[in-house]
Amino acid sequence: MSEQSPISPARTTETTDAPVAGGPESPPGRPEPSRLVRVLFEGGVGRNMGLVAVLVLLAVVGVVTAPRTFPTVSNLLTVLTSASIIGVLTVGVTFVIIGGGIDLSVGKVMALASVWATTVATQSFGALVMIFCALAVGVGAGLVNGVLIAYGRIVPFIATLAMLISAQGLAELISGRRSQIVTDPVIAAIASTRILGIPLLVYLFAVVIAVGWVVLNRTTFGRRTFAIGGNPEAARLAGVDVRRHTVLLYVVSGLCCGIAAIMIASLTTTGSSTHGTLYELDAIAAVIIGGTLLTGGRGTLIGSILGVLVFTVITNLFVLNNLAIEVQNIAKGAIIVVAVLIQARARSSSTT
């Protein structure tokens, strides 16, 4: 920003009575909703009414088919706990996809971080070093992804696919293809700790969502993410450092992998190269049914989280009803197709 600007307009004072509407899509003339409603709409709940409806529908199915086991507090916490790890990965992937990229490596970067953090050598330094190690591995992998993509000009799909494969290899090399048992009591205790009856993993998930939401919707970083995903050339000519920002997006995704690595190491009390297999596809699928454009520039974090919850509830319903796991995957595939079809219809009808 220039100091000697002769033409900056006067900074207007903040007005709380400025007219507000329910997001950019709302037609003019609708009654003005409250600020809270507006914030939620902006954050994506409004755009994702369809997914909320699906969740409600699934809940009804659960209440009907498993009236004793589904509508219980403990089952709800089970669902949230099992959603938490893939959910944290999905937060990172949402950033990357809105920024116009893709990250295929999250599952195996998480596995690598879990292995590296649970070697005998690392564990000997205690829990803090283990946590630091997992985060550093995740950030390091994200940094490599980002630099290869932004400065090496490798297509994101290829760069992160290569990272997936080599992270898998490195994790196997370090662990000798064995599961490494978590002996550190602090790490082991993370998954079993409950505060006010709610597992710590669920709190962690909530914190990652909250931080992710604020960063995406309330910071310059988030705004620029939408800008470079929507039109990278326009962002560049408006003075955004697109390459540096791209690197940071993959670092965010890597950081989420590091957090998820601690969570999975604690939940399973192991670090293993087999953790996180195909998690990247579940995460991407959740982002897509959450309404984020795979081409970038549009999307919501809330939608991605709803997508994760839809998948997790489906799994939960199948388990509670003793149904075959294979059928469950068919159901997930069908949901992806239906969700994207509905969104495409909704978008074309709203733009014409």
Added chain:
Amino acid sequence: MRGIVKTFPGVRALDGVDLDVAAGEVHCLLGQNGAGKSTLIKVLAGAHRPDAGAITWDGAPVAFGSPHAADAAGIATIHQELDLVPGLSVAENVVLGHEPARLGFTRPRDAEKIARRLLARLGHPEIPPRRELGELSAAGQQIVSMARALARDARLIVMDEPSAVLDPEEVRNLFRVMRELTADGVAVVYISHRLEEIREIGDRVTVLKDGRTVARNLPARTTPTADVIRLMTGRAIEYVFPPSTGPAGEVVLEVDGLGRTGEFADVSFTVRAGEVVGLAGLVGSGRSEILETVYGARRADTGGVRVHGRALPRGSVPAAVRAGLGLCPEERKAQALLLDEPVMRNVSLASLRRFARGGFLGGEAELADAGVVTAQLDVRPADPRRPARTLSGGNQQKVVLARWLLHGCTVLLLDEPTRGVDVGARSEIYALVRRLAGEGVAVVLVSSEVPEVLGLADRVLVVREGRIVHAGPAAELDEHRVLDLVMEGADMTADGLAGAGS
């Protein structure tokens, strides 16, 4: 073609265009970038449906609903972006869509025979039909593209700037083939920016400007070059340009010996606070490249740029923006706007830091300030929450200007600020540019329209073939003089070629 109209959201790309092409002639289509040439030939080729107007083919009215229909009628198009498949062989590309086949099995040897015959006819028997197309040079691919047009037995071939990638020898070859084709009664629509080529090969000329036909069926060889260029760049409607405002202040922008290999060289000029400097030149003269290099969007090979005496690092847009530069780029939609985002976010994009405390965006101030600048510029509709896509071209341009107005830049670089902008918004943009200069902003203006440069600028730099060939006060120039300077070289080449031909 009569009264062809084609509108895209926010733009009227074609606004009543006429084109007559006779069998056996080379009909040249002239016009600046954005005049509607490409849209017109896409309508002709069936790729776009016109909103109004009629196409008569062989005396009967036709409506080509698809490229396939135009193809079946005997119209082949050689597009500017080559529409070939790099992974297939030369022969496979030549017969693409019309593969010789029996019972669904392709007959590669027949295809090779066809390709070999056509390539020989085009004077390139040395191109092996089995070679993978992607391995050929750009010129070689152009030849294959032509062979493909010939393979259709087309009766009308549209060539969109085929000579851009060819060297002089190959252009001569192309012209020889074109003469053979026209002698056989094939009609050719030829698009080129090079006037000397049009003199040599063309029979008649149609000139487009702002989506309208400004001249039809001029004789290609005898129409004076100055008339043709005036038709392309001149203006039918006279605009009132606001008067210049007082003397200029201290030097703000210094460009010294700037150059990029193959684009422009040794460009030096200064701009003072409150001064508007216009860059005049033909398309391809390097004017946009100079502007983008000053801005850091292209990395300079030689020379440097200084703002308020401080040197800018080469090739860094963020540094330029921090130093107070702002660019309204030539291609508004592709280079400046986030079309799906609300106007307000488009406006605030370059000024996010102002609305952020520790990286966090406050919300209300951003909307309010964006509302203030868009209201100042009278952006319509006056709702900063509307997606930028829904605005007209003129209002979209105002949104880009509002971005830099909000940012508060001291040097404003404008590349074709009024292209695709309707009459009313034009005057508003002129007034705004003058007002900003009056408030002490240094403005550099690139425009294809000579009257616009002369009317708006205090000083004019004329760019030809990547060099500044003239610099002086706008008051000392008139349209004729600028046109002479702009095309001195082109004129000479045209004379030279005409002399060699006779």
